Amino acid sequence: MTTETVNEHAVGQSRSTVGLGWVEATTKPADHNQVAVIVNGERYKYWARAMWVQKFTLEDTGSYEGGADYNEANDTYYWPEGWYEWNHAEEIHWRISEPVILWAAVEVPNV
Numbered sequence: 001m002t003t004e005t006v007n008e009h010a011v012g013q014s015r016s017t018v019g020l021g022w023v024e025a026t027t028k029p030a031d032h033n034q035v036a037v038i039v040n041g042e043r044y045k046y047w048a049r050a051m052w053v054q055k056f057t058l059e060d061t062g063s064y065e066g067g068a069d070y071n072e073a074n075d076t077y078y079w080p081e082g083w084y085e086w087n088h089a090e091e092i093h094w095r096i097s098e099p100v101i102l103w104a105a106v107e108v109p110n111v
Helices: 003-016
Strands: 022-024 035-040 045-053 069-071 076-078 082-085 100-105
Touching: 045 100
Parallel strands: none
Antiparallel strands: 022 100, 035 045, 035 100, 045 082, 069 076
């Protein structure tokens, strides 16, 4: 079995579990909370830890390496709306450029 076949099978199982923890990505989780996502990649589907950022909710303090969104109402720059990979060991969250199709809440231990 190839990696692509394994990933396709896993995503097929994930889709059948909607309602059992997996949620269609058209419904968004609470902002800035860590979740598991299934991404519909160009070559294959894969999972990642991620967070959803709603427009004008996460101020850019210089940590976002891309074109930030400017809000004239309060003269502030924000991360663009979208899904961001949740890097566990780094302070940078990369924007996920491919479509997220499912997400599920994850239990994050208090350490």
